[in-house]
Amino acid sequence: MTPATKRTELTDGALRAAKEIERNPSFIESTAEVIDREIGVRELVEILENLIAEAGDLIESRSPELVAQARTALRHYGDESRRQGE
Numbered sequence: 001m002t003p004a005t006k007r008t009e010l011t012d013g014a015l016r017a018a019k020e021i022e023r024n025p026s027f028i029e030s031t032a033e034v035i036d037r038e039i040g041v042r043e044l045v046e047i048l049e050n051l052i053a054e055a056g057d058l059i060e061s062r063s064p065e066l067v068a069q070a071r072t073a074l075r076h077y078g079d080e081s082r083r084q085g086e
Contacts, residue, residue, distance in 0.1 A: 008036075008042055009042070010029065010032045010033060010036055011032075011036055011041050011042055011045070011077065013035075013041060013077055014032040014033075014035040014036040014039075014041065015028070015029075015032045017031075017032070017035050018031035018032035018035060041077060045074065045077060048070055048073065048074060049074060051070075052067065052070055052071065052074075
């Protein structure tokens, strides 16, 4: 699949920002896509989720505060619809 055809979930933060920026409802989704792509939040959230899933126990044994901060960030910046599906 090429990057141009790849469809990812929009982050809640990008949607909130797009609603503040764009008053025309038909442009909100495309504005949110640009926000997500330009700031790279989706990729960072996925990387952080994978790190916690793969090495969370190891990291937590050395620095429980770090894992707690990472989980808090995921709750704050992650995609609400993905969390509801879990």
